[in-house]
Amino acid sequence: MSATRANDDADALSRDLVVTNKLGIHARPAALFVKIANRFQSDIFIEKDGEKVNGKSIMGLLMLAAGQGSRLKLHAEGHDAPQALNELESLLKRNFDED
Amino acid sequence: MQHQVVTVESFYTQHVSQLQLRLVAGATGLKRVIREPTVSRPGLLLSGFTRYFAGRRVQVIGNAEHYYLRSLPPAERQRRYDLLFSHKIPCVVVSRDLPPDKKFLQAAEKATVPVFQCPLITMKFINLATLALEAMFAPRGSEMGSMADILGVGVIIKGESGIGKSESVLALIERGYSLVSDDVTRVTLLDGREVMGSSPEVTRNHMEVRGIGIIDVVAMFGIRCVRKEKRVDLVVSLKPWEEVSDVERLGMEQEFVEILGIKIPHIILPVRPGRDLARLIEVAAFHQKLKSSGYNAARELNERLMAKMAEATEA
Known part of the structure; x- marks a missing residue:
């Protein structure tokens, strides 16, 4: 579930994740996600069904309407990309501290 | 850019009120894919000319097709139905609320091709459906x-x-x-x-x-x-x-x-x-x-x- 792979650019990483919390990424989880994403300098994007949005934008995340079971691909690009992916993955795995 | 897959189901559910479609047969085939953003009138195919048949489009049966089929003897009519459904067509829409006969619905059911009835006159339906399909296929x-x-x-x-x-x-x-x-x-x-x-x-x-x-x-x-x-x-x-x-x-x-x-x-x-x-x-x-x-x-x-x-x- 968490195969980190380096792209051509050494700083560009991506990771596949599944939304596991019951209510999916609604307003509160989206806010948490964006809050964490904004701590990093890397550009962070989330992809769902081929649609890619800015991971630092609440509206972007809400637009994805990622319910439970949705498959997401997290992209991070920048010098702190690995940490960013780790923290965001852990947030999803903790079910946004919800359930 | 996303490539759109337009299924009969999405066409039906998104435009059901505008096009006033009623599903009358072949519900199991709703996942069929419409491959070209327009409609076809299968008159020539039904009369036996099968080349150049635009089978990837929504098939519309209007007065001409309906009454042509009715003019045929039952056995011949059945052959034409089978001919139509032997092609991989996405769905059939019968306009003007014309009643498709039982054999037609059975053939559709067998081939799992959805059939819709629509009260609009054929030209009106074709115009609206073409616009709707164009929008659905737009990049x-x-x-x-x-x-x-x-x-x-x-x-x-x-x-x-x-x-x-x-x-x-x-x-x-x-x-x-x-x-x-x-x-x-x-x-x-x-x-x-x-x-x-x-x-x-x-x-x-x-x-x-x-x-x-x-x-x-x-x-x-x-x-x-x-x-x-x-x-x-x-x-x-x-x-x-x-x-x-x-x-x-x-x-x-x-x-x-x-x-x-x-x-x-x-x-x-x-x-x-x-x-x-x-x-x-x-x-x-x-x-x-x-x-x-x-x-x-x-x-x-x-x-x-x-x-x-x-x-x-x-x-």
Whole structure:
């Protein structure tokens, strides 16, 4: 579930994740996600069904309407990309501290 | 750019009220894919000419096909039904509420091809269905950026998170312009030449303003401050002052960005504290409007200057 792979650019990483919390990424989880994403300098994007949005934008995340079971691909690009992916993955795995 | 897979089901559910479709057979085939964004009338096929049959399209049976089939003896009619359903057609629509006979429905059921009845006259149905299918097949995607309608100029405002996109849009709304979308704009290609911007359904009419949270623009500023969709005429990128090395000083040349393969005029605005971004975006939009009506201020000024210099050398 968490195969980190380096792209051509050494700083560009991506990771596949599944939304596991019951209510999916609604307003509160989206806010948490964006809050964490904004701590990093890397550009962070989330992809769902081929649609890619800015991971630092609440509206972007809400637009994805990622319910439970949705498959997401997290992209991070920048010098702190690995940490960013780790923290965001852990947030999803903790079910946004919800359930 | 996303490639659209249009199933009979999505065509049916999205346009059921407009096209007044009623599913009468073949519900198991709703996942069939419509491969061409138009309709076909299978008259020639039913009369036995099978070459060039446009079987990838929605098949429409109107008066001509219906009464032609009824004129045939039952055994022959059955053969024609089997011929039609031997092709991999997505679905059949019978217009004018003409009643398809039992054998037809059985053949459809066997071939798992959905059959719909529709009260519209054939021509009306064909027009509406073609438009609906065109829209469903249109290339689409999303752009990271907010969009506003500034005096009829559709402007997508881009820039990294936190640079002030939402604040600018808010200030534009205060000036009486309307919000199309905040932060993410959906784009659709119309007729292969115009890019239409709209808001994702979920977040429509809402904005996120840092420090305040999510606001409902309609509740706060009124219905005139939002627009469901607008053609994209200009892209404005907000960039930190330090990052813009060779900022445009004249505006004689036009820069472009591509959205869905269409070239859209592009302006980069350097951001620095104290610059009134909303005002600048507003001016950029007016500027674009003037340019698209054929007036280029920089060029006019330059021509005046050159004329003046020529005069001086002649004298």
